[in-house]
Amino acid sequence: MVTTTHSTATRATEIVSEYFRAPISVLEEAAQVLGGQLAAAKGSGALTAAQLDLLVEPHAHAALALVEARVYGAGFIAAVDLLTGARNHLSWWQGDDRGKLVLAAQSVNKEFIDYSDFEWFRVPMMTGAPHVAGPHVDYLCSDEYTVTVAAPVHIDGDFVGVAGLDMLIDSVERQLLPRLSALGEPVTLVNGVGRVVLSTDAAHTTGDAVRGGRLAELERARCGGVELDIIVG
Amino acid sequence: MVPRRLEGALFQSIGDAGRAELVERRLADAITGGLLRAGERLPSESELARTFGVAPATVRESLLGLRARGLVVTRRGRNGGSFVAEGADPISHARESLRTASRLSLRDLGAHYAAITAACVRLAARRAVPSEVQALRTRFDRLDEGDLEQWRRTLDDVQIELVALSQSARLTREQMRLQAEISPLLRLVDTVSEHRGTERALLLAVIDAVERGDAPGAVDATEQMVDAVIDALIAIQAQTA
Numbered sequence: 001m002v003t004t005t006h007s008t009a010t011r012a013t014e015i016v017s018e019y020f021r022a023p024i025s026v027l028e029e030a031a032q033v034l035g036g037q038l039a040a041a042k043g044s045g046a047l048t049a050a051q052l053d054l055l056v057e058p059h060a061h062a063a064l065a066l067v068e069a070r071v072y073g074a075g076f077i078a079a080v081d082l083l084t085g086a087r088n089h090l091s092w093w094q095g096d097d098r099g100k101l102v103l104a105a106q107s108v109n110k111e112f113i114d115y116s117d118f119e120w121f122r123v124p125m126m127t128g129a130p131h132v133a134g135p136h137v138d139y140l141c142s143d144e145y146t147v148t149v150a151a152p153v154h155i156d157g158d159f160v161g162v163a164g165l166d167m168l169i170d171s172v173e174r175q176l177l178p179r180l181s182a183l184g185e186p187v188t189l190v191n192g193v194g195r196v197v198l199s200t201d202a203a204h205t206t207g208d209a210v211r212g213g214r215l216a217e218l219e220r221a222r223c224g225g226v227e228l229d230i231i232v233g
Numbered sequence: 234m235v236p237r238r239l240e241g242a243l244f245q246s247i248g249d250a251g252r253a254e255l256v257e258r259r260l261a262d263a264i265t266g267g268l269l270r271a272g273e274r275l276p277s278e279s280e281l282a283r284t285f286g287v288a289p290a291t292v293r294e295s296l297l298g299l300r301a302r303g304l305v306v307t308r309r310g311r312n313g314g315s316f317v318a319e320g321a322d323p324i325s326h327a328r329e330s331l332r333t334a335s336r337l338s339l340r341d342l343g344a345h346y347a348a349i350t351a352a353c354v355r356l357a358a359r360r361a362v363p364s365e366v367q368a369l370r371t372r373f374d375r376l377d378e379g380d381l382e383q384w385r386r387t388l389d390d391v392q393i394e395l396v397a398l399s400q401s402a403r404l405t406r407e408q409m410r411l412q413a414e415i416s417p418l419l420r421l422v423d424t425v426s427e428h429r430g431t432e433r434a435l436l437l438a439v440i441d442a443v444e445r446g447d448a449p450g451a452v453d454a455t456e457q458m459v460d461a462v463i464d465a466l467i468a469i470q471a472q473t474a
Binding site: 101102135143145193195208 | 283284286356359362364365368394400402405406
């Protein structure tokens, strides 16, 4: 029984790592290329929001075109001092129509927000590596329950923002749950702080914390390349 | 089959406001609510058209309406575009809407706001993890009574972030809608030092309860906070009558 559980955990972590591989590598690629493009653009004068949008849009569309992992929104979030004349610019495309996020329809004060308060911005900024943040209610872009994947963008080693994408937990559930269910044992995916992302056991609700419950006692297996854990049982 | 008691809602009037009027109202609310500030440039007509999912002609018509109401000015030339009028002052708009509001409508707004917020903090108390509450406190600690613009913005942000800890997208969207509605009125409450102290203390009590995982405590403090705010609005309304 122990061996079965162990191999189930291993296979589950592989399924999850594989699932997030494409979105992470599309962002790493975008971050790399964009860093060079931004350096060139900055070299020839002040960078405006409109110029930035033109550079980012093809990268966003590449992320939105992924089929292995369905992406809801994608783009680039500039650090506060990158642009001339726009403090907090979101260069972001989302939804079925891949529309540009311009003026959030129902919101409060989005343009004054300090992005370094957010895990998806702060962690790549601090570590220099891609990061899967959430699940969280993304009240900046999609107003949906999402995970946000983000990779840092640098110009000559200086951090200038993150290339990011949102995946709806709804999509993650639709795509991952059948594969994890096929393993035949109860499998729960939790994030680094112990929040349930999804579970093959309906008793464990997405969004709940495992803290204090039965799952908190069980062993966690880390998924390669993402800060997500698998709990079997 | 639609259950009978829901039929009433189903067959309610949709209203005949045209799309241009809807766009105009959305932008007017953002301006009078202080979300778009005096002098701020609006996105271009084509960008607005894409965002709202309407034709550019519809946006042009709505901008015409906003110009006629003195909320927006349009400048020609290279650095031209539509800008929020310098005279668009959220506080005076809030005073006017408070003056014309009935006590019933204020109490009902409070009841709606309290119901949604309470549902959110109940879930947040169960689901939030310590590092998230800590991030919220960091933001809360930036509250600066010397700058009322920043004060309101920070309280609104903290409130939205607090309810987002519920992990419910639907409830958070509803809270954002309500926050946008009530925030302009709260600017009036913010002008009174005593009220600022009360709101700050009660919001902190909600955060403390969420951190302890104390759902009833979070709900109780939320209801006290909303009651205090609505009482304050009614007091202000009575003073200025």
